[in-house]
Amino acid sequence: MKLIAAVQTAVTDDLADLEPSWYDLHAIELERPLIDAEVDLLDVQISLLDRPVSELGQRRLRRATNKVLAERRKASNRGAAVRAGDAA
Template sequence: MNQILTVADAVTAFADWIEPTDAELDAIDAEMPVIRAEMELLDAQIITIDRTPTELDERRIRRARRRVLAAHRDHVNGVGGQTGGAA
């Protein structure tokens, strides 16, 4: 006779193996400034979806884009978690 396995049993059977490692969590923490900057840019863009952007909206989007670029630069250069280093 064949065993019938529910989907829940199949998913939870390996639950301990699915958890992120400490190294993966550290990588996510290091990338959080980039994620936050991208979220701010997305929020600024969402505001202007259903209307014509005002001058203030355009400035908000430009500043958010600059923050994203700066966050990416800092992340790639490894500046994010360091203190007192040259940028």
Template structure:
């Protein structure tokens, strides 16, 4: 029988060296509006799981979907604006 401890030691041996780079942190920061909008959408959807959705629930989900889509569009537009020559 193999022990998980030997595998765990191998996996966590380099944990001190596995830090996000500045570029990865910047990418996360740029994507944060999209992440937060998706969390809001999930929250709106989770609220309706254990009950029949009301008209207010439907409106809340539609608003959250629009915010999530707008955040994604803004992120894509920012990425395209930073490309040399712009988007084709």
């Protein structure tokens, strides 16, 4: 019987490297409000797929869209502040 062995070194030697770092987790937490706002917008869009858009539906969609835009603006400003802080 022939022994089969790996000729190359393993690509993922240490499984601890697969875990997110503190920096990754912190970045996700900073993006959490935007993620939540996008999920809310998606929920509203899905709820409006199978029925005609009423005044209340339009209002919900507009509010959800404005919330996403506000969170994107906050995230963008936060990113610009971080980049400006790095340059100093």
